[in-house]
Amino acid sequence: MLDLEFMRLAFGAGIVVGLLAPAVGFFLVQRRLSLVGDGVGHVAFAGVALGYLLDLPLVLTALAVSVVGGLSIEWIRARRQNAGDQALALIFYTGIAGGVVLVSAAGALNVNLFQFLFGSILTVTRSDLAVIAALGAGALVVITLLYRPLVAVVVDEEGARVAGLPVGALNSLTVVLAAVTIALSMRIVGILLIAALMVLPVIAASRIAWSMRSTILLGMGIGLGSVLAGITIAYYADLPPGGTTVLVAAATVLLAESWSAVRR
Amino acid sequence: MPLALRLQGVTFAYGHAPPVLRKVDLDVQRSEFVAIAGPNGGGKTTLVRLIVGLEQPTSGHIELDVDKVGYLPQRAQAGIDAPLTVRELVTAGRASRTRLIGPLGGTDREAVRAAVERVGLAPQADRRLSTLSGGQQQRAFIAKALAGEPELLVLDEPTTGVDVEAQEAIAALLQRLRSELAMTILYVSHEFGAVEEFVERIVLVRGEIVFDGPPSALPGVWHDPSHTHA
Numbered sequence: 358m359l360d361l362e363f364m365r366l367a368f369g370a371g372i373v374v375g376l377l378a379p380a381v382g383f384f385l386v387q388r389r390l391s392l393v394g395d396g397v398g399h400v401a402f403a404g405v406a407l408g409y410l411l412d413l414p415l416v417l418t419a420l421a422v423s424v425v426g427g428l429s430i431e432w433i434r435a436r437r438q439n440a441g442d443q444a445l446a447l448i449f450y451t452g453i454a455g456g457v458v459l460v461s462a463a464g465a466l467n468v469n470l471f472q473f474l475f476g477s478i479l480t481v482t483r484s485d486l487a488v489i490a491a492l493g494a495g496a497l498v499v500i501t502l503l504y505r506p507l508v509a510v511v512v513d514e515e516g517a518r519v520a521g522l523p524v525g526a527l528n529s530l531t532v533v534l535a536a537v538t539i540a541l542s543m544r545i546v547g548i549l550l551i552a553a554l555m556v557l558p559v560i561a562a563s564r565i566a567w568s569m570r571s572t573i574l575l576g577m578g579i580g581l582g583s584v585l586a587g588i589t590i591a592y593y594a595d596l597p598p599g600g601t602t603v604l605v606a607a608a609t610v611l612l613a614e615s616w617s618a619v620r621r
Numbered sequence: 622m623p624l625a626l627r628l629q630g631v632t633f634a635y636g637h638a639p640p641v642l643r644k645v646d647l648d649v650q651r652s653e654f655v656a657i658a659g660p661n662g663g664g665k666t667t668l669v670r671l672i673v674g675l676e677q678p679t680s681g682h683i684e685l686d687v688d689k690v691g692y693l694p695q696r697a698q699a700g701i702d703a704p705l706t707v708r709e710l711v712t713a714g715r716a717s718r719t720r721l722i723g724p725l726g727g728t729d730r731e732a733v734r735a736a737v738e739r740v741g742l743a744p745q746a747d748r749r750l751s752t753l754s755g756g757q758q759q760r761a762f763i764a765k766a767l768a769g770e771p772e773l774l775v776l777d778e779p780t781t782g783v784d785v786e787a788q789e790a791i792a793a794l795l796q797r798l799r800s801e802l803a804m805t806i807l808y809v810s811h812e813f814g815a816v817e818e819f820v821e822r823i824v825l826v827r828g829e830i831v832f833d834g835p836p837s838a839l840p841g842v843w844h845d846p847s848h849t850h851a
Contacts, residue, residue, distance in 0.1 A: 387703060502722045509716035512705065513765070519673045519692040520717030520769050563703040567749065572703040 358592055366481040367545065367588055367598070373493035374542045374554065375584035379562070379576035380500050381534045382555030386563075387511040388528075393430055394535055394552030396445040400426030400452035401539050401548045405473050406459035415473075416488050416540055419548075423536035426452060431532045435525060476547035476599030489541045496537050499530070507531065508569065545584065546599035554580060557606040564613035579609050622650040624686050625773055625805040626672060631681035633667055640679065641667045643829045651687075651772070652803045654795070654819060656836075658810060659826040665809045666695055668826055669775050672807070687773040687805065689717065691766030695777040695809075698758075707753070707761045708746045711736050714765035736768040737761075740794060756787025763794065774798065777809045792819060 358364050385393050404422030408415035426448050433444035460470065472480050481489075500507070509517045510527050518524045535555070542551040562575035587602025594601075628647040634640040642664045649655055659665050670676045671683060673692045691714070711733050712725065719729050737746050740760040742753075750758055759779055766774055776795075780788040796819045798804050808820065817823075817836050825832035825839075832839060 383703070505712070505719070505725065506716050506721050508709075509713040512710060512713040513694075515675055515694055516692055516714065516765070517716065518675065519690050520714070521689070522717055523721075559703075566704050568706045568747075569703050569709045 358589070363479055363481065364588075364592060366483065366486050368585065369486050370481050370489045370541075371545050371584040371588050371602075372581060373489050374538070374545050374551075375581035376577050377493050377496055377538050378542060378551065378554040379558040379580035380497060380573060381531070381538045382559045383573050383576055384507055384511055384531045385535060386556055386559045388514075388531070390434075391556045392442075392445055392552070393427070393532060394539065394555045395549075396430055396448045396452070397423050397427045397532070397536050398539050398548040398552055399449045399456075401536075401543060402456035402473065403452045403459060404456075404540070405470075405543070405548075406456040406463065410459050410463035414484075414488075416485060416543075419543060420492070420537060420540035422452075423540050424533050427532035427536040428529055431529050435528065472547075473543050474547050474549045475597055476543070476545050476550065476602075477597075481544045485544060489544075492537055493541055496534050499534065503527070503530070512569075545588075546602050550599045550603050553603040554583065554606060557603070557610050558583060561606070561609040561613040564610075564617040579606065583609060622652070624684075625649045625651045625653070626686065627684045628672070629682045629684075631671060631678045631683060633664075633671060633676060634679050641828065642671075642826075644681070645826075645830055647824065647830065647833070649805060649807065651805050652799065653822060654799045654806045654808070655822045655824060656808045656810065656817070656820040657824045657826060659831075661811060663827040665811070665826050666777055669777055669807060669809055673775055685773070687771075689769050689771040689773075691769055691771030691774045693759075693762050693766050693774075693776040693779055695781065705750050706747050707737060707742055707750060707764070708733065710750055710761055711764045711768045714768035717769045732770065733768050736764040739767060739798075740764040741790075754783075754787070756783040756790060759783055759787070759791060760794065763791070767798070771804070773805045773807070775807045775809075778811070779808070780810065795819065 382394065385391055401419040401423045404419035405415050407422060408418035411418065430444050430448050506522055506527055509522055510524055514524060538555065539548060539551050542554065546554055558579035559572065559576040561579050562572045566572040566575050583606040584602050587605045588598050590596065590605070591598035591601040626649045628645050631642060631645040632640050633642045645668065657665050657668060667676065671678055673690050715725070715729050715733050718732070719725065737743055740763055742757060742760055742764060745753060745757065750761060753761065763776070763779065780791055795806055795808065799806055821835060823832065823834065823836050823839060824830055
């Protein structure tokens with residue numbers, strides 16, 4: 358399997374995505390914003406379409422549009438606390454509709470959009486991997502350096518605000534990190550399934566962990582394991598890698614729930 | 622004695638609703654231990670949310686002359702579903718005193734340890750918050766507020782849902798904080814029997830301040846501050 362270059366590239370990208378998605382997802386899940394990943398994923402589709410239209414690298418256009426979409430969600434959510442789901446709905450549908458219109462305008466409606474929506478390990482190129490590795494490592498470094506204030510906000514947002522932490526900037530950073538994760542992951546699990554990889558490993562980890570730090574680290578381990586197992590199973594069983602990876606992650610949630618129930 | 626905070630003519634309304642608070646004037650000196658009491662819906666929580674900056678007055682002026690504020694909200698609970706240890710919770714309260722980037726330094730770890738010890742939870746420091754009793758959890762949240770070394774500590778109904786023994790333990794803890802650290806404390810409650818003997822001043826809020834003075838001067842009909850007859 359590893360004799361094939363496209364598999365080596367897929368595993369390389371998968372390792373970055375498997376570690377990064379749950380690390381970012383932890384902060385979304387704990388802020389009860391699990392669906393933000395989905396919303397930004399839909400916007401990323403418009404970014405892919407824009408890339409086709411302008412003939413630019415698709416990862417970078419998806420990244421740019423995802424960041425704008427993510428910040429828009431956070432901007433609306435922060436100003437209208439009770440309108441979080443309305444903000445998501447607006448961004449969801451604008452993203453998908455904008456993507457379809459832009460793809461059509463680019464005359465690319467005949468391209469295989471499935472590979473972006475649900476992932477395709479055949480599509481990772483060497484230059485993709487370089488971008489994914491650089492941005493992924495950068496995002497993990499940012500999370501490591503700002504771990505304490507990010508945690509302070511998810512543990513008690515009002516307390517952090519009273520204490521003088523830059524809560525708005527830290528919340529915006531979280532959605533930017535989510536946007537980066539989604540843009541990097543669309544080749545492996547697809548923009549419609551990446552949110553699952555940000556959320557499911559964190560849910561599984563929280564059932565078996567003993568502290569917040571162990572939840573994040575276990576979540577990253579489960580994410581990595583899910584991607585590696587998903588790609589391997591997909592290769593041998595000729596299955597779509599994105600769907601297979603997410604099903605593996607979903608299975609870990611069931612296993613963790615069972616373990617937690619037995620332990621009680 | 623220098624002022625810790627001053628409210629001048631503060632009025633607050635949610636949107637276009639009638640004002641929750643009307644023309645509130647209030648001075649609190651440094652190192653004062655003040656109980657803010659009144660019936661449910663009287664505006665106590667709104668008043669402290671204005672003081673800590675979580676709400677902005679519709680009119681009037683609020684002046685805080687303290688560097689750091691510690692805030693324990695009503696029914697405080699961690700905003701996360703993941704397991705959280707006492708030490709992790711208290712460390713989150715230290716974030717305001719440290720540089721934003723990088724790991725916790727030695728001084729900060731010591732401040733977290735001291736805050737945990739001060740509330741008597743050192744043996745439980747590495748236990749999950751969810752495994753502690755209600756009173757212990759409240760003390761953990763007080764430790765979180767203390768970890769930031771605040772000059773003003775604002776506690777909103779800190780004894781709600783905890784037993785009498787835990788209420789007395791929290792009251793004794795606050796008394797120690799005031800005497801040892803000279804901290805200014807605002808204590809919101811609609812039933813503050815446990816701290817009545819410690820506070821030197823009660824502010825009774827019912828849309829406006831209807832009483833402000835020592836507990837001994839409180840008219841008999843108001844001795845139960847949740848009383849609804851003025």
